[in-house]
Amino acid sequence: MQKQLIQWYQQNKRDFPWRKDQDPYHIWISEIMLQQTTTETVIPYYERFLENFSTIEELASASLEEVYKMWEGLGYYRRAKHLHESAQIIVEKYQGKFPYEYNDILSLKGIGEYTAGAISSIAYGKQVPAVDGNVLRIISRYYLLKENIAETKVQKKIYQIVQELILNQDASAFNQGMMDLGATICKPVHPLCSRCPIQKECLAFKNKQTDVLPINIKKIKKQEISYITGIITYQDKYLLIQNPPGGLLENFYGFVQYDVESPYSFVSSFQEKYHQDLIIQAHIKDIKHVFSHRTWFMHVYHFVLEHEIEGMYTLEEIEALPLSTAHLKVLKAYLKFM
Structure with missing residues (x-):
């Protein structure tokens, strides 16, 4: 099975920019970007990211805001923060060279067993499994495993199976072959x-069970939140706030929004916090934005201030700020409406 898979991979492997070399930095960036994101989406982000941060040292010395700007629109923004923090750790602890040992790689922020395995096997040729959803599905079908692959104990079982499969094999070709096959x-x-x-x-x-397996039943509690989201303007400027560290979309910029029942309640909430009056101009659009464990329903309204206050930016200035994808949708809807 291993030889057939490796031979198939070597003849049919997909052409991606991160497969041009075995640089662990390049592989690391690509693997983090590929978490929860399709390859087609990642390619331009990957190329632009490395154009701006061609080395680990450049990434470590950049500001978090610069890193976020390069990540803008890719989603799951904590990945970008972990990349930045890990780059600084690598510079301080490993003199700017990506660590070689599996456990050192695994200790970096934002890196789990799969990513550590992928980097170790692809960059360094180590015989370490890289078990992701593709591998769970393939192994479940190949061995007719009728257990739920969403359960940790089943994932551990499959990890052990893959560990045995790659012994004395080309682990890089095997792991990437699994990715491409899936x-x-x-x-x-x-x-x-x-x-x-x-x-x-x-x-x-x-x-004849390929359309039945794998069994993959996840228990997810999803939260739904309804907001009044305000495009607040004064002349050609827009009011933006920066999200605090530690929460959802931390350090990204966005429009003011409150969990209230109407735009009139929004005005009252805004007055309480900013001690400024707002004039309601128009309902722009209702926008739905889905995160992994929550959904925002944003009812977008245009409000106007009587004079400029702190935190207001022109469109040109906004282009240089990291704006969350959800609020990019809001801005585009407003500009289209106007």
Whole structure:
């Protein structure tokens, strides 16, 4: 199975910019960006990020706001903060050289077992598993595992299986082969079994269970929040606030929003905090934005101030600020409305 997969990968591997070399810094950046994000989306961000921060030292010495600006629109912004913090750790602790040992890599912020395994195997050729959703799905089907892969104990079981599979093998080609096989052939829905290099011994294929497996039942508690979101202007300037550290969208900029029932309540809440009057101009649009564990329903209104206050920016100035994706939607809706 390993030899068939590795041979298939070497003949069919996808062409990505982070596969041009084995630089651990490049692989690290790509793996963090690829968390929760498609390869097609990541490619331009990856190239732009490395153009601006070509070395770990450059990333470490940049401001967090500069890093966020390069990340703007990619989502899951804590990844960018962890990259920045880890780059500073690497400069201080490892003299700017990406660590070689698996446990040292695993100790960096934002890096779990999968990412540490991917970097260790691809950059350094270490025989370490890189088990992500693709691998869980492939192994579940190949061995006809009828257990729930969302459970930690099942994930550990699959990790041990992969650990045995890569012994004395090209771990880099095996792990990347698994990634490509999961992305292009052993898909979550309607896998392309006729093209699969390991179909012959796949127990799910033999037992006609490929459209049943894997069992992947997650228990998610999702929170829904309704906001009145205010585009607050004075002449050609817009009021923005910066989110505090430690919370959702930390340090990103956005428009003022309150969990209140109407734009009139918004005006009252704004007056309490800023001691300024607002004039309600128009309802712009209702926007839904989905995060991993919560959903925002933003009812966007345009308000006007009687004079300029602190925290107001022109559109040109806003372009240089890291604005959250949710509030980029708000700004675009307003500009289209106007």
